[in-house]
Amino acid sequence: MGTHYSGTPTEELALATYVKLSRAADAVTHRINAHLHHHDLTVSQFGALEALYHLGPMQTGELAEKILKSSGNLTLVVDNLVKRRLVYRQRRKDDRRCVDIHLTEDGTALIEQIWPSHLAGVVEAITVLSADEQRLLGDLCRKLGKKAG
């Protein structure tokens, strides 16, 4: 009752680190994305629009990879963006298996409207850390992310 897991020091440290990492990523993500509901956008929808805006039109599979989701999922996310006429699909002529997703004018306008405040939110949430601390965190995260993939 109320006793947390107790194991070896190595285990306890690893567990505690994992929990802190998860909670921090979660807290920061929530904080940064809270404004999206004003535009009736989900995090995935916004991620898709942003990737298309900054990287240009791309295939479903690429987009899925960018926002760390499955391609099956992306189909639905894109479906919902298509319904709102924020993006459209275009089959490639040279390889009809591929479908490029493009921003519409409305989509471009929306992301351009949202981006500045989104960016400000990221800066606000992350600059709790100094530049040096951010670089340090980035390095540690990169190390963690690599291994085994």
Next chain:
Amino acid sequence: MGTHYSGTPTEELALATYVKLSRAADAVTHRINAHLHHHDLTVSQFGALEALYHLGPMQTGELAEKILKSSGNLTLVVDNLVKRRLVYRQRRKDDRRCVDIHLTEDGTALIEQIWPSHLAGVVEAITVLSADEQRLLGDLCRKLGKKAG
């Protein structure tokens, strides 16, 4: 086409840090939880079982907070665990608004079976970092998590 966002150095650093943090948390979480599908458990279901095992019976609301999910969501997660007879609900006599969730014998047996290999997975994923690095990461994460809640 293929040009990533370019802004001030402060903005670029914050964005890059945010992306690395998200990707690291995501990669580590996926890696650590990959084994759960062997037991037909989702991450939330496992999280609920684990919290109940290490902290004892608790209310829906508390459990939701522990695993960082909404209480509405927890109702469904618990529903699915109840169907498999891994947990059961019990209304409190002194305050009938509260429902405590308890592990059943089967639930206890399952979490006891899974826990060692889960723990080993956490240790394997996290000990890519030295103990000092883990403490450093933990501190940075704690700092990030705090601000504004």
Next chain:
DNA sequence: GCAAAATACTTTGATATTAAAATATTTAAC
């Protein structure tokens, strides 16, 4: 050049997720 394998995406089915509304119960105010 045709069948087999690989690739790219969509569909399906089950669970998850949130926000908001609804329900039930207890506590507080008068």
Next chain:
DNA sequence: GTTAAATATTTTAATATCAAAGTATTTTGC
């Protein structure tokens, strides 16, 4: 003590998510 507010949970509606199966297209192997 009875209504109002607060608390705890469940329900609902919409979207998300993954894994697995299905479809369409292209490339490869012979």
